[in-house]
Amino acid sequence: MNWYVVYTKPKWEKKVAEKLMQAGIECYCPLITQIKQWSDRKKKVEVPLFNSYVFVQLSENERNTVFTIPGVVRYLFWLGKPAIVRDEEINVIKKSLNASNIADVSVSSIQVGDRIKLDSGVFSNQDTIVQEISKTHYILVLESLGCVLKIKYK
Structure with a gap:
């Protein structure tokens, strides 16, 4: 069975996860x-790592059962197909969140105009500006080298 990503209404992640478990999913x-x-106090609260996302493990023919749960909006798609998350990736998230040496975690997506540092490859440690994001590639500007880098992904 595959792990899929369900998109939920904003701030409904924990409620949807609870209802999915109650439904046996x-x-x-x-x-x-x-x-x-707050204005009068501080409080520790548990918040979702990924806003509006819940991972579900279902077979292909059971995928529509999640729409019986209030708060479920749709599945997340990647290149025209439902996004599938591998077991290893789910395990990495679980292992990372259980690590005791993590002080703060935040998740953000790369957007046009962002400045990023490449961490591998020929241009490792180079600062770049994201110029374009498409379904098949990124275009990055390497100002220090005076060139444009096109990175294709599968």
Whole structure:
């Protein structure tokens, strides 16, 4: 069985995960503890690592059963097909969140205009600016070298 990514209504991740478990559907909603500040107090709260996402493990023919759960909007798609997350990737998330030496975690996506540092390959440690993102490639500007880098992905 594959792990799929379900997109939920905003702030419904924990409720959807609870209802999925009650319905007998295996799911995973990674949570992190954050300190929230109100005007009169601070409090530790558990918030989802990925906003509006819950992972579900289902066979292909059972995929529509999640739509009986209130708060489920749709599946996340990648290149026209439902996004599939490998078991190893789910295990890495679980292992990382259980590590005791992690102080703060945040997840963000790369967007046009972002400045990033390449961490591998020929241009390792080079600062770049994201110029374009498409379904098949990224275009990065390497200002220090005066060139444009096109990275294709599968």
